[in-house]
Every structure is written in C-alpha cells, then in structure tokens.
Amino acid sequence: MNMLECTKLTKQYGSLTALDEMDLTLESGKIVGLLGPNGSGKTTLIKIANRLLQPSSGELKIAGEVPNEHTKAIVSYLPDRTYLPEWMKIGELLEFYQDFFEDFDMARAQELLKDLAIPSDRPMKKMSKGTKDKVQLILTMSRRAKVYLLDEPIAGVDPAARDYILRTIIANYEPDALVLISTHLIADVESVLDEAVFLRQGKVILHESIDSIRERTGESVDAYFREVFAC
Amino acid sequence: MLGKLIKYDLKAGQRYFVPTYSVMLVLAAVIGISSRFDRNAAGNTNYIFVISTMLFGLLIMAAVILTIYLLVDRFYHNLLGNEGYLMFALPVNTATHILAKIITSLLWMLLGCAMVLLSGLIIAALAMTMDNWYEIMKMIPYIFSRYQFNGDAFMQVVQVLLVGCITVVMGVTRIYASIAAGHLWSGHRILGAALAFIGLTILEVIVATTFDPAGFNTSGVLPLCLYQLVWIVLYGIFTWYVLDRHLNLD
Numbered sequence: 001m002n003m004l005e006c007t008k009l010t011k012q013y014g015s016l017t018a019l020d021e022m023d024l025t026l027e028s029g030k031i032v033g034l035l036g037p038n039g040s041g042k043t044t045l046i047k048i049a050n051r052l053l054q055p056s057s058g059e060l061k062i063a064g065e066v067p068n069e070h071t072k073a074i075v076s077y078l079p080d081r082t083y084l085p086e087w088m089k090i091g092e093l094l095e096f097y098q099d100f101f102e103d104f105d106m107a108r109a110q111e112l113l114k115d116l117a118i119p120s121d122r123p124m125k126k127m128s129k130g131t132k133d134k135v136q137l138i139l140t141m142s143r144r145a146k147v148y149l150l151d152e153p154i155a156g157v158d159p160a161a162r163d164y165i166l167r168t169i170i171a172n173y174e175p176d177a178l179v180l181i182s183t184h185l186i187a188d189v190e191s192v193l194d195e196a197v198f199l200r201q202g203k204v205i206l207h208e209s210i211d212s213i214r215e216r217t218g219e220s221v222d223a224y225f226r227e228v229f230a231c
Numbered sequence: 232m233l234g235k236l237i238k239y240d241l242k243a244g245q246r247y248f249v250p251t252y253s254v255m256l257v258l259a260a261v262i263g264i265s266s267r268f269d270r271n272a273a274g275n276t277n278y279i280f281v282i283s284t285m286l287f288g289l290l291i292m293a294a295v296i297l298t299i300y301l302l303v304d305r306f307y308h309n310l311l312g313n314e315g316y317l318m319f320a321l322p323v324n325t326a327t328h329i330l331a332k333i334i335t336s337l338l339w340m341l342l343g344c345a346m347v348l349l350s351g352l353i354i355a356a357l358a359m360t361m362d363n364w365y366e367i368m369k370m371i372p373y374i375f376s377r378y379q380f381n382g383d384a385f386m387q388v389v390q391v392l393l394v395g396c397i398t399v400v401m402g403v404t405r406i407y408a409s410i411a412a413g414h415l416w417s418g419h420r421i422l423g424a425a426l427a428f429i430g431l432t433i434l435e436v437i438v439a440t441t442f443d444p445a446g447f448n449t450s451g452v453l454p455l456c457l458y459q460l461v462w463i464v465l466y467g468i469f470t471w472y473v474l475d476r477h478l479n480l481d
Contacts, residue, residue: 013417014417017373041240047480050319050320050480051319052315052316052319052320052478052480053479054476054477054478054480068324069324070322071323072320072321072322072323073322075320076319077316079316079320081313081315081316082313083313083315083316083317084314085243085309085314085317087243087246092242096239099235100232100235100321100322100323101321101322116279204268
C-alpha cells in the first residue's frame with residue numbers, strides 16, 4: 001500500500017527552491033533512508049508530511065490524505081531537535097502521549113525507559129542532551145504507528161548512542177509500517193535499510209532497493225553516495 | 232482533545248500560580264490579623280501590617296504581569312517555538328489549539344480575580360472584631376429591604392461578567408494575532424509581533440472613533456459585546472490562517 005505519495009511537490013522559501021517538483025511514492029512495510037547532503041530538502045519534506053509546512057505547489061499524501069489531524073494520528077514523528085517541554089517529568093510525558101495518541105503503547109515505553117534506568121519523576125530539564133534524545137526516540141517508537149518519520153535521529157550523538165537508537169528503531173517499529181529515516185550518515189544506517197532515496201537540491205535522483213544498488217554498483221550504499229555527491 | 236490541551240496548559244501554569252496565590256492568601260491572613268493589633272497599639276507603627284500590605288500590593292501587580300507573561304509565553308513558545316514540533320504533530324486541528332489557548336488564558340484571568348476577591352474576604356473576616364460583625368449582621372436586613380435581589384440584579388452581575396470575559400478574550404486574541412503577524416517575518420519575529428500589536432491597537436482606536444464616535448459603552452451591553460465579538464472573530468481567523476497556512480517553525 002502507498003503510504004506516502006508526493007506529486008510534483010514543490011516548496012519555495014522566497015527565491016530558494018527547497019523541493020523542486022518532487023515525485024516520490026513510498027510503500028508500507030519498508031524502512032527507507034532519505035539520504036542527501038545538508039540543504040537537499042530532507043527536513044522540508046518531513047515537515048510537509050507533518051503539516052508543519054505547506055507546499056508551494058503539488059501535493060503530498062499520507063495514506064491517501066493530505067496531512068491533517070487524521071494523518072497525524074497514524075504518523076509518529078521524531079523532529080531533528082529537542083522538542084519536549086523542559087518542565088515536564090518523564091511520567092507526565094508518558095501520560096501526555098497516552099492522552100493524545102491512541103496508538104501509544106505505555107507498557108513498551110515504560111519497559112524501554114526502565115532499560116535505561118531513567119526515573120519517571122525526573123523533569124526533562126535535569127537530563128543531558130543524550131538522555132533527552134533517547135527519551136524522545138522512546139516516545140516516538142512506542143507508538144504503534146503506520147508511518148514513522150525520523151528526522152536525523154543519529155546526528156550529533158556518539159557511536160554507542162547511534163547503535164542504541166538504531167537497535168531501538170528496529171526492535172520497536174510496526175512491521176507493516178513505513179519507516180522513513182532522514183540522514184547524511186549513511187554508513188551507520190545502511191544495514192537497517194530496505195530502500196534508499198537520494199535527494200539533491202529538492203529532487204529525487206535515485207529511489208532503489210539497497211540490494212539492487214549493491215548489485216548494480218558493486219559498492220556499499222555509503223560508497224555509492226560519496227561517489228554521486230562528490231564535491 | 233480541547234479539554235486535554237487545556238489540561239496541559241493549566242498544568243504548565245500551575246507551577247507559577249500555586250506558589251503566587253498561596254503567598255497571596257497567606258499575606259491576606261497576615262494583613263487581616265495584624266490590622267487588629269494596629270487598632271490596639273495606639274501611636275506605634277505596626278510594621279507587620281504596613282509591610283504585609285505593601286507586599287500584598289506588589290504581589291497583585293506581580294500576578295497581573297505573570298498572567299500576561301504566561302499567556303504570551305505559552306502561545307509563543309508552546310506553539311511557535313521548539314515545542315510546536317510536538318504540539319502540531321498531535322492529531323488536533325489548528326482551531327482547537329488556538330481555542331485551547333484562549334480558554335486557558337481566560338481561566339487564568341478569572342482565577343486571578345477570584346484569588347484577589349478571596350484575599351479581600353480573608354482580610355475582612357480576620358480584621359473585623361465581634362462589634363464589626365454585629366454591625367454587619369444588623370445591616371443585612373436593611374440592605375435586603377432597600378434593594379430587590381430579583382432576576383434583574385442577577386442579570387446585571389451576569390452582564391458584568393460577560394463583558395469582562397469578552398474584553399479579556401478580545402485582548403488575548405489581539406496579542407495572538409500580533410504574534411501570528413510576527414511569525415510571518417522570516418527573522419526578528421518578536422519585533423514584528425510588537426509592531427503588529429501597536430498597529431492593531433491603533434487600528435482598533437481608529438475604527439472605534441470612525442464608526443462609533445459616541446462609544447459603544449453608552450449604547451448598552453449587547454452592541455458592545457457584538458462589536459468586541461467581531462474583533463475576536465477577525466483576530467481568530469487571522470491567527471488560524473497564519474498558523475494553519477503559513478506555519479514555519481524555526
């Protein structure tokens with residue numbers, strides 16, 4: 001089933017074109033890497049999918065609908081920044097997610113937090129940046145969503161934390177869901193991807209399965225990416 | 232969803248309002264009790280009474296500033312700051328977000344009024360001697376004989392409350408529309424919001440003087456409420472338009 005469909009999707013910021021008549025179709029049950037250098041349009045695409053931005057022209061549909069409150073109920077989104085209220089305690093955040101998202105699995109979230117030994121009465125502001133990132137990931141992956149949009153989940157974290165984040169994603173996503181991971185750190189995510197989408201200046205220049213890329217080029221996706229985007 | 236949004240907005244404010252109003256009620260009790268000693272200690276300045284009264288006045292001002300600060304801050308940071316990435320990812324439409332913020336702001340204003348009123352009652356109750364109580368008890372039958380507490384009096388109280396609430400909501404929506412206007416700027420958004428607020432305030436004055444030289448205050452409660460409702464709807468639609476169609480979080 002087509003979970004995310006872009007048709008001539010364009011976004012302009014003044015004279016700058018972030019997305020340029022992009023056509024892209026992603027199916028459920030796949031882990032897709034949205035790969036491209038900084039400024040290639042990855043975050044803009046994910047923001048439009050969450051209705052945090054409106055396209056200048058063209059359209060993006062999630063499960064057949066333009067982003068709205070119904071699609072938000074099935075999309076689990078991890079932004080590329082710290083976004084949880086600093087004053088809230090972990091326990092209050094769990095309650096918040098349970099209140100607003102019907103697909104939130106409280107038991108799963110509690111289990112993951114227990115693994116990290118994070119007490120539920122500690123407010124966000126008392127945590128390190130690394131712990132906040134992990135809490136955000138746990139909340140995002142504890143939803144039984146149809147679409148997971150993960151914007152740069154491993155950027156700016158140490159290698160051990162990267163492993164934890166990828167393990168958590170793989171162990172917790174719903175098998176019939178679409179998982180879209182945006183990143184420019186290809187080597188780290190390559191092993192978990194089914195498909196790769198290469199973005200350059202707001203256009204899709206490649207959409208292919210990982211196996212097919214390896215077979216066709218005889219290289220890893222990381223090596224091929226470096227070749228395609230060589231400066 | 233509206234109720235849930237209001238619940239978390241109230242929780243966010245609770246951290247500030249519970250200590251503020253707790254201190255206010257304690258100070259009211261101190262004023263009430265110390266005022267009794269003021270009467271007895273002839274010639275000596277009652278420092279406890281003077282200082283607690285000054286602090287009480289300052290606290291009321293602080294509570295007013297805190298309320299206005301929070302209603303601005305909760306809108307600006309919770310919806311248009313980093314927290315906006317969470318709030319706008321919730322399965323809630325934009326109008327519900329705005330409505331929740333307006334209702335929460337109104338509840339905070341009403342809470343402030345209720346706390347000042349309660350403080351006044353505490354001061355009065357503790358300050359009065361048995362003689363004062365006796366005098367008041369004697370006056371009650373007189374008041375009842377003088378004024379008819381019928382449906383009209385009740386309606387007047389309702390009207391005052393209604394006009395008060397609508398005026399507050401109009402002020403709140405003007406602030407939200409100003410912040411939304413500032414959001415249309417790519418940078419210096421706070422400056423944009425401040426300029427928009429000044430501009431909208433001037434616009435309101437121009438409209439009021441152009442179309443209603445006599446002032447709606449003189450023409451009764453209903454026209455005044457309708458006039459203010461028109462502004463609220465216009466401000467609400469503009470805020471919705473910006474947040475729904477031109478949202479661009481940093």
